[in-house]
Amino acid sequence: MRLLKSASDFTYLTGIPLQAESVRTLHTAAEYRSELLAKIASAKHRIYLCSLYLQDDEAGAEILQALYAAKAARPALDIAVLIDWHRAQRGLIGAGKSGGNAAWYQAISKANHYAVALYGIPVQTRELFGVLHLKGFVIDDEVIYSGASLNNVYLHKQDKYRHDRYLLIHNKALANCMVQFIREHLLSSAAVHRLDVPEIPATRSIRREIKQFREKLKRARYDCHVPDAEISPHQLSVTPLVGVGKNNPLNKVICQLLAASKKQIIICTPYFNFPLAVTREINRALKRGVHISIIVGDKTANDFFIPPEQPFKVIAALPYLYEVNLRRFAKAHQAEIASQQLQLHLWKDADNSFHLKGLWIDQHYALMTGNNLNPRAFRLDLENALLIHDPQLQLLAQRQQELHCIMENTRQVRHYRELEKLADYPDPVRKLLSRLSRTRLDRLAYRVL
Known part of the structure; x- marks a missing residue:
């Protein structure tokens, strides 16, 4: 697999040939849950699921029970x-101390005759400095890709949902490639242990193995064996990408995509906090005359948002921190907003939340990823993506329909003053953000949260 040589010569990024009829986009979390359960029930050979977490709640239990039944x-x-690894062994943020989801996995395993292996992947020695943010499920020869984790809100099991992107690709070569990566680079590591069995080692006892594992991950790549004879720059294709740490291959491709844009960029991110490299490419694209649309969740649609009438928690300041960033960006680019060259769209649908990520470039490239396009994703977490190249616009109708469904619940920001400022925030939020700004701790928060 070859990556592009330069931003001006993008044809060198090649991948796995696709048939348009093998690609399907879903539009709702409920539809995604139904499809996932149906695929698990009909699986014949293999099921590989990568997720930040599998939660001990109704939706998580439904998925785990389906796996045991299969x-x-x-x-x-x-x-x-x-x-x-870390996320599975702690309770929810703000909740009391508990054994986390791992204790639940062990209880379910003990009650079943057949074993379903659940592996904890420790990307760093501490959760704050890196987690498994790898996305994608493989069921037989089907790849199901979404940024969603496995719990009630991501799967719309109850009243509320967290909106994400959902892509299904039936392609044996892609499925094999993703499974091979998991086996070769993750499951083979001495740092990786099962969580569904008793006697899980303490993190401190495997610190050396974790550090060695992270160093190896920095060199890990998807290795999809596609004969050159099957590759044409004019056909529909998909390229799986992976990266962890500064200047990794996925980060580079994201920046190269932005740099290669000629007419249009569309960006989705739930947390408005671009890395410097992304901000730089956006500014350059605006100077080139590229039209840019950025779709971001309203602060009330952020998964960390807590209504002002509820007890305040420090984590609840994050949505406001992101809005401060967005307002600053909008103010700096008010001229481009006024001319409609830059469009900012805020997503909000009642009390539901927004978790979409990805890029669309000049109609020919679409990046499906769990990468939040923030400094944490670019430096700390293990991230991956599927880059679809569609030179003949065979999937254009699907992309347009997906964007239409996303945009239905957005409003366009036409002036930066439409966004609230620090003085408008609830007192606990305003005081905390002011204190963070005075001590410059807000800069640290932007890097790790």
Whole structure:
């Protein structure tokens, strides 16, 4: 697999050939949950699930029970669930101390005859400095890709949902490539341990293995063996990308995509906090005359938002911190906003939340990713993406329909003053952000949250 040589010569990024009829985009979390459960129930050979977490709630139980049922029906089925090591062993933010989801995995395992392996992947020795943010499920030869984790809100099991992107690709070469990466670079590591069994090692006892694991991950790549004879620059294709740490290949491709744009860039991100490299490419694109649309969640649609009438928690300041960033950006680019060259769209749908990420470049490239396009994603977490190249616009109708569904719940910001400022925020938020700004701790927060 070859990456592009330069931003001005983008044809060198090649991948796995696709048939347009093998690609399907879903538009709702409920539809995604139904599809995922149906695929698990009909699996014949393998199920590999990568997610930040599999939560001990109704939706999480539904998924885990489906996996055990599939294993009982077909004992030879190869099942592996990969979740973040640290996230699985703690309770929810703000909740009391607990054994986390791992204790639940062990209880479910003990009650079942057949084993479903759940692996904890420790990307760093501490959760604050890096987690498993790898996305993508492989069920037989189907790749199901979304930024969503596995719990009630991501799967719309109850009243509220967290809106994400949902892509299905039926392609054996892509499925094999993603499974090979998991086996070769993740499951083979001495730092990786099962969470569904008793006697899980303490993190401090495997610190050396974790550090060695992270160093190896920096060199890990998807290795998709596609004969050159099958590759044409004029056909629909998909390239899987992966990266962890500064200047990794995924980061470079994201910046190269932005740099290669000629007419249009569309960006989705739930947390408005671009890395400096992304901000630089956006500014350069605006100077080139490229039209840019940025879709971001309203602060009330952020998954960390807590209504002012509820007890304040420090984590609840994050949505406001991102809005401060967005207002600053909008103020700096008010001229481009006024001319409509730059369009900012805020997503909000009642009390639901927004978790979409990705890029669309000049109609020919679409990046499906769990990468939040923020400094944490660019430096700390293990991230991946699927880059679709569509030179003949075979998937244009699907992309337009997906964007239409996203934009239905947005409003356009036509002036930076439409966004609230620090003085408008609830007192606890205003005081905390003022204190952070005085001590410059807000800069640290932008880097790790």
